[in-house]
Each structure stands twice: as C-alpha cells, then as structure tokens.
Amino acid sequence: xxxxxxxxxxxxxxxxxxxxxxxxxxxxxxxxxxxxxxxxxxxxxxxxxxxxxxxxxxxxxxxxxxxxxxxxxxxxxxxxxxxxxxxxxxxxxxxxxxxxxxxxxxxxxxxxxxxxxxxxxxxxxxxxxxxxxxxxxxxxxxxxxxxxxxxxxxxxxxxxxxxxxxxxxxxxxxxxxxxxxxxxxxxxxxxxxxxxxxxxxxxxxxxxxxxxxxxxxxxxxxxxxxxxxxxxxxxxxxxxxxxxxxxxxxxxxxxxxxxxxxxxxxxxxxxxxxxxxxxxxxxxxxxxx
Amino acid sequence: xxxxxxxxxxxxxxxxxxxxxxxxxxxxxxxxxxxxxxxxxxxxxxxxxxxxxxxxxxxxxxxxxxxxxxxxxxxxxxxxxxxxxxxxxxxxxxxxxxxxxxxxxxxxxxxxxxxxxxxxxxxxxxxxxxxxxxxxxxxxxxxxxxxxxxxxxxxxxxxxxxxxxxxxxxxxxxxxxxxxxxxxxxxxxxxxxxxxxxxxxxxxxxxxxxxxxxxxxxxxxxxxxxxxxxxxxxxxxxxxxxxxxxxx
Numbered sequence: 001x002x003x004x005x006x007x008x009x010x011x012x013x014x015x016x017x018x019x020x021x022x023x024x025x026x027x028x029x030x031x032x033x034x035x036x037x038x039x040x041x042x043x044x045x046x047x048x049x050x051x052x053x054x055x056x057x058x059x060x061x062x063x064x065x066x067x068x069x070x071x072x073x074x075x076x077x078x079x080x081x082x083x084x085x086x087x088x089x090x091x092x093x094x095x096x097x098x099x100x101x102x103x104x105x106x107x108x109x110x111x112x113x114x115x116x117x118x119x120x121x122x123x124x125x126x127x128x129x130x131x132x133x134x135x136x137x138x139x140x141x142x143x144x145x146x147x148x149x150x151x152x153x154x155x156x157x158x159x160x161x162x163x164x165x166x167x168x169x170x171x172x173x174x175x176x177x178x179x180x181x182x183x184x185x186x187x188x189x190x191x192x193x194x195x196x197x198x199x200x201x202x203x204x205x206x207x208x209x210x211x212x213x214x215x216x217x218x219x220x221x222x223x224x225x226x227x228x229x230x231x232x233x234x235x236x237x238x239x240x241x242x243x244x245x246x247x248x249x250x251x252x253x254x255x256x257x258x259x260x261x262x263x264x265x266x267x268x269x270x271x272x273x274x275x276x277x278x279x280x281x282x283x284x285x286x287x288x289x
Numbered sequence: 290x291x292x293x294x295x296x297x298x299x300x301x302x303x304x305x306x307x308x309x310x311x312x313x314x315x316x317x318x319x320x321x322x323x324x325x326x327x328x329x330x331x332x333x334x335x336x337x338x339x340x341x342x343x344x345x346x347x348x349x350x351x352x353x354x355x356x357x358x359x360x361x362x363x364x365x366x367x368x369x370x371x372x373x374x375x376x377x378x379x380x381x382x383x384x385x386x387x388x389x390x391x392x393x394x395x396x397x398x399x400x401x402x403x404x405x406x407x408x409x410x411x412x413x414x415x416x417x418x419x420x421x422x423x424x425x426x427x428x429x430x431x432x433x434x435x436x437x438x439x440x441x442x443x444x445x446x447x448x449x450x451x452x453x454x455x456x457x458x459x460x461x462x463x464x465x466x467x468x469x470x471x472x473x474x475x476x477x478x479x480x481x482x483x484x485x486x487x488x489x490x491x492x493x494x495x496x497x498x499x500x501x502x503x504x505x506x507x508x509x510x511x512x513x514x515x516x517x518x519x520x521x522x523x524x525x526x527x528x529x530x531x532x533x534x535x536x537x
Contacts, residue, residue: 187379191393192369
C-alpha cells in the first residue's frame, strides 16, 4: 500500500472503520480471555490451600525438601529410560514398516508372509504390553540360562517393547499406505514403475508424512511405557522413585519422576506439530493455518 | 499408415454392465484419434484398458501387432511404451516438478538423478515450464500441473499417448495452454488417443473422431464428417446436446 492510500480512501472510509472495528474486537477477546483465566487461576490458588487436608497433600506429594533431596538422584536413572527409548524407537519403525508392507504383499506365493503379518498384529495388540515384558524379559533369559548377566533382562525387556509397539505402529503405517489415493498408484504404474517401485517411490513417502502425528502419539506413549521395564529389576527412573518413596515415606519422588517424563513428552508433541506445519507449508501454498 | 494400436472386440465388464461392449479401433502410427461421447460412455475405461490399468474381459489389444492384453503378460514393460495423462493430473505431491518428471526415467530406466533431472528441466523448458522445476505441484496452476503431467509421461519417450479428458478439470482460461501442448505433440508426429469434451479442438486436431455411446463405438470417421454430417441418430443427438450446452 502506498503512503497516500489512506488519504485517497478518506479518514472514515469503510475500510478504516472496518479495521478499527476488528482491532477493537480483537482487543476485547484478548481482554476477556486474560481476565477469566486470572480469575479462575486466582480462585484455585486461593481456595485450594484453604481445603481441609491440603497440608497433608502438599506434604505427601509436593514436599520441597524431599524434591530437592531426590531429584538429582532420579536424573541418572531417567537417562537410562531415555536410552532404552532411543534404541527401541528406530527398531520399532523398521519392524513396523516391514510388517505393514508384508500385509500389502499380493503375490500368492508370499501369502504366508501376509498371513504372518496379520496374525502378528492381531496377537501382539491383543496382549498387554506389561505381559510381553514379563514374558520375554524373564522368559528368554531363563531359557538361555544367562541369569548371571543382569543386562540381559533389559535387552529382552526392550525387545518386548519393540515387539509390542511395532504391531501398533505397523497399523498406523498401514492406514497411511491405504490412505494414499488410488490415482497416485495408477499414475506411477502407468509410467511403467513396478508395484515395488511404486510402493517405495510414491506411496510410502506420502504415507509416512501422513502418519507423523499418530506415530508421534505412539512414541510419546512408548517413552512412558519404557518405565514398565522396571518390573524386570533394573533401577530405571520409576524403580528409583519407588525406592525413594519407600525410604522417605513420601510420594514426592513419584511426582518428580512424572515431571521428568513430561519434560520429554511435551516438547516431543510440540515438535511434531511444528514439523507437520512446516511440511504442509512447503508442500502447499494454499495450506490453511 | 502403419497400425500402431489395435483394439479387437474389447469387452470390459463392471458387474453385469458392459462398460466396453466389443470395441474395435485402429490407431495408425502418428495418427490422432479422438474419443467423444457422454460421461460414462466408456472413454476413460477404454484408455485405462489400453494402458493395462484395467484388465479386459474379452477381445485383444495389439501394440505394433503384438498382443499386449494376453493374460499373464508382465504389464510394466508395455506401460513404459504407452503414456497416460489423467483428468486430475495425479502428480506426486511429495516431489518437486523436476522430480516428478525424472522419477520414472530414474526408477525404470536406471538413469542417475542428475542426468534424469537435467533432462526433465530441458523437457519442462520446451513446455514453457522452465522456471517451475523446483516448485511443488501444489504451487502451480491447473494448466501448469497438467503440462507437468504431460512432461512426466513424455519423459519415458512413449510411442503412444493416451489423454484422458486432460482439460476437464481446468478453469476455462487455462485450457488453451494445455491444448497448445497437444498441438505441439501432433506436429512432432506423436500417436495419440484422446478422450475429450473439447469439440472444436477435437475437430481441429483429429485425423479421426470416434463417437462412443454405452460402451460401443457408434460412429467413427474424419472430423468434418462426424461433426458436419453424422450418419447416426445417436451421434446427432449427442452433438445437439453439446451445442445447446454452448460447448462447441
């Protein structure tokens, strides 16, 4: 817009009045949101400490002294959880992709592969994750007679996580693969690409982009379920917190551990949203924010 | 004229319905044949059958005298020789324009990425899309997207091009730029089978026009005969309706 435009339009043109009106509306809604939030939060802060038993709650769950005492003790064990997560996640993606593609195999001779993929997803998803961890984490080292090596439990526990989660993630991938429109396949095949080339070059890249948000959901819950490995014995963050709870007769260590999990899962979710947003704005000029 | 493509008694059923009902059609080398007819008359199905995207139920399709519809034949090497352009473009949204065009030469012909993309840019330049190579398809107008789709087909050096109502999804002011590309292909001697609703263009570009109705080729002949003095009542009625709709 040129500098002379407002003059040309005149001070009371519809445009100016509309702008003024919209600015006022915006100010008003921001004001209303701020006021109501302050009032509600203020009321909560003022009222909660007045309730009977608040002192007990604060002492048991939010004790600053226990927190200060325990928090540094939890960092090391939490890093242990993060490490398990970091090596499980890529394994899950690979296994899940293989399973998802196995379910799409059409060649009759490869039917057993397809059947295996179907049975795998059905059976694995139908059993609690905790049960898989107990079954593989205690079971396999038991068979292998290697109980003297403590790390074995963790490895087989992680394998259990990979087994369980790859079934869920495979279903996410499969939904993504089936969500790519048939016309994309037709276009690729019409150019002479084979079924496999079409899958790798056209369908999968689009499917993977599409499934990022549900996939991240699964990874956020994986990051938490790593703590289930504590049942096998290793002193990861949940087990450490449990020990501290028993030592201090106070639940603050659990809250501290919860805080650590949140420190990872919330940024992880935000990162997903951000990546998705960026992807969308690159691929489409007409993206609706 | 040598026969490039020949359909003999092609039947395609969807359930009980003959979508193609014993279609016979010859397309000579370098010939441009247009298929006209109402929506649902079988034009798109015919093109999809020729490209082997749809298996036929009876009859034969011959390319250079070779039966390509033989059950059990690997369709992939045949499809490489036949380009198909879709009404809805069907560009790959996750790839740039140049990558769209270079994908098949890379995957199918095993060309290097650099080589294939350089050729893609050159081809795009010839279709007036020189500056668009790095863009994603969603950023282009419909006319530009359709020209990219044509370039993507041409990148495989097809012997026959099948054009499936390639201007039907376009805003009217964008139709011209796509039809110009088809004119260019004709001048270059490309064999084409072209399903279209653009009657005046069909009249201008075709060597022969076939009128399809209910899965049958009711009438075929030179454009001036079909549009000027159609022999069949059904053709006359169809053209009358098109005329009344102001599409001619």
